[in-house]
Amino acid sequence: MKIIRRFKRGLVLILIAAGILIFLTGCWGKREVEELAPLLGVGFDLGDKPGTFLITQQFAMPKKGGETGAEIEDRTFSIEASSSREAIEKISKVTFRTPFMGSLKVIVIGEDLAKSGDFTDMLDFAQRFAEFRRSMYLVLAKGKAQDILSIKLRSGQLPSMAIKGMIEGGDEISSFPTVRLGHYLTILGTKSTAPILPVLESVKAGEGIEYKAEKENEAEEIQIQGAGVLRGDRFVDLLTDEETKGYMWLENDVIHRLINTVGSGESKVDFGGQVISSKTKYKVSDNDGAIELKYQIKASIAVDEVLGLKKQLSETEWLELMKEAEKDFAEVIRKECELSIQKERELGLDFLGIGRHVEQKNSKYWKTVKDQWEEKIADFPVALDVQVKIHHSGMSSSSVTTN
Template structure:
């Protein structure tokens, strides 16, 4: 069989090749890996960087019989150096097994460090190394970042809890999570942006406000509180759910409007050299709490209008307050105004983009808020006897 000869030879040679290759250069045992789920970067006392890696202990999570109840499901390892890469190697001197960053989802940067070093450089490793996910979330910690990676509750992995809270997007009082890759884009185009700020309350983490990162320097310059985040979310229209106070007078008792959808449209106007913005905010939702017995029943449209107005006023207060803070206190645009100008007036944008943040602080912005209540739940009237 003449024709079979090359085939025979080929298969023989390739088999030989295969057996020669028994090196398995790249394979690593999964159980030996140190799977990091999160890391914290702080400024150390001597001005260097201290990085803490959080490793998961799989046996403590898996439901194998060897599990002991007291065992913590994570362990934190930290080391000090001038940047992240040497620190990573440093930790391998202290704990067996290679580091696998493929499941890392959170990076927490201490406030001190974020104010001193550009975010882009601090996270360069995370952009560059392929193992790490592009969907990694970055947080700024109010205090020491390493402490946010600790929890007293058994069975909780703090880094994962952090990510899960961020990803649920339940309330407008937290920011929409910004994946790494988008941060990279904003850093590159020198756009200012916000990062979620976390704080510690009784040893456990809490989402509390946002860190303002200035586009030019790529460093943190200030903090927005929860209420101001609400304002930002209304301006960008990116919130998914949450509640709005819907009463005005102090004598009124709590009434709350729950957001089901929100939309916003930023419209730039350019007349000559003058730039101005008009923001249209629309929202639909329902009444979820209504403590005012002396109010008229919700079966009446007038009552609903009244509550809508109150909610609109509250939203207006939020956005105006936030705008003031953006323009006057920090002088940065973190609401995406510049982006809309870029899209709709590309030529105007070319002239202003180099010092947009400064220009932005003087631009007049007007808001239109309209809120529609579609539903008021199971109770239409309140018995006041």
């Protein structure tokens, strides 16, 4: 009898559960993936009319009959509007799919808009709207953002995805900063530190690089080189490639670097190498009221090339040559850092975050100088200690290419 009662109770529970499932309506307000238009990149430029912006939105659309689901076609729209929301509304009227903002990877700021200082209004929408993520990348375009997002790359990639790939692969050369929306907003809120953005530009065949273009003088490639410094939300000046590399060293952002020397020692030999690892530390010292910031940079480098070596070397001579290489590599790093520090002094803008370091280590002193910090930057003492160690000098100390 007990077994029968248990069986009846179990049957009743199964029927109740089945009844509940029948009346469930599923997810409310769901949107099928096939009905969405994933937004990959957005570009902001000044509009022709006062108070307007030229907003470019690049969507992804899967290719019909594509071999893989990753193949996408280009759907890029540009429209003049007074706000981001207005632009989305206008573009939604001509797309047959609902724009999805959560997939946005890159925001490109046009040079003219950055100089006007009005682009933070566009970013305000990006940080408030729930679908956007603060992890999206920010880049500054040389020229118009619309032109960058409209380039037809030879690889067939959409410019937004190519930019994302370049940024995420940037650790291999560590020659430009990676700036996400959240990081930019944090720096903007510190007041003392000047924001910095990597600079993006188009490259034509013959402009420092040669390649076969489908059409003569067609811009088919893009590159990230250098960085732009801002005062608050207004673009002020560009850092050169070397100045930007100095910034990367001082910010402890060098993961790997390709680095070359110009022979200055007795041997007149040039070296090419790769940074295996590096570490930058800083110390704020107080010598009887004289405050100084000292950077200590330690780098481990593998030598890939020895150029200009005219004879075979003994083991002792080879060790001496590697000591010379350490000095030459350290001098290259020192020069890049000094150029970056010099640029900071010239601009009167603390894009290196020296004030932030001083505040963390000596808040009492910082309170006395923070209101005049832009003037103090020009002559604030900064010292450098660069140490390089060669941990790998190639497979052989001799070569058949030398006499």
